[in-house]
Amino acid sequence: MTNINWYPGHMTKSIRMMTQEAESADCCLYVLDARAPRSCINPDFEKLVANKPVIYILNKADLVPADKARKWVDALSGENRAALIMNCIKDSGNKLLTPVIMRLCKDKIEKYRSKGVKLSVKAMVMGVPNCGKSTLINNLARGAKTVTGNRAGVTRGKQWVRVGDYLEVMDTPGTLYPKLTDQVTARHLAYIGSIKDEVLDTTELALDFLSELRTIAPENIQIRYNTEFAETDLSTLEAIAAARGYLLKGREPDLLRAANALLDDFRKGKCGKIILEDC
């Protein structure tokens, strides 16, 4: 099994910046990849958002079975906490998300109103790399009447941007937990593209992925590659390489190419709807 440990220095800086900025945030939009919600919960963030309203956005709804994602919504909802499933590319954030933000921040809104200040809720967007934070911001900005801040020259991740009459958001760089001691979490983050492939052995990772898929969704592999699960994960990967015609000189299966194709297909949702973590 592949062993993953990756925490580049810029993430330490990002967490520091987020800690400072979180003070002026009224709420947090915590984006989770719906395929691996548990692994996307960064214990560093939990401290940051402890006393704020938090809206968990189970993003990439198009890539997971809806019934299973809904269970996560129930589990993550609670006092000062709401959760919703979204496809940040297609759904309207203004219809789905803005009312939830306003509901959770109503005390803050009342307070602003009583002071006669123009209402504007500040929502900090956070999440692991690649979960869809910037897509969410663009989504909210798309429906906005006024998007202030000339995008060019704006230092990314340090700027509150108005995306509507009542809402300002701040994008933040994707950050991971420094101690990825739980290798299941680390692998799930790697499958969903939160960890750079450059620091991974993608053949090993694909073998791990096949081993999980064998129990979660074996039929998906058959549908995608027209090949059944073989006795071992290695022989399954070989079969995928053969089915795809990925062969090296001497007709050896090109395992690296098959592994990269498999991971890429999963990340793009081409292996069907898969959730890696039940709640």
Ligand SMILES: Nc1nc2c(ncn2[C@@H]2O[C@H](COP(=O)(O)OP(=O)(O)OP(=O)(O)O)[C@@H](O)[C@H]2O)c(=O)[nH]1
């Ligand atoms: N299928 C699908 N893809 C999505 C969805 N939302 C975002 N993506 C894709 O996910 C990838 C990452 O999106 P970003 O918005 O750049 O993610 P991010 O969290 O800002 O990433 P970092 O800034 O690197 O941390 C892009 O290829 C998006 O098109 C969604 O709802 N469904």
Ligand SMILES: [Mg+2]
């Ligand atoms: Mg981004």
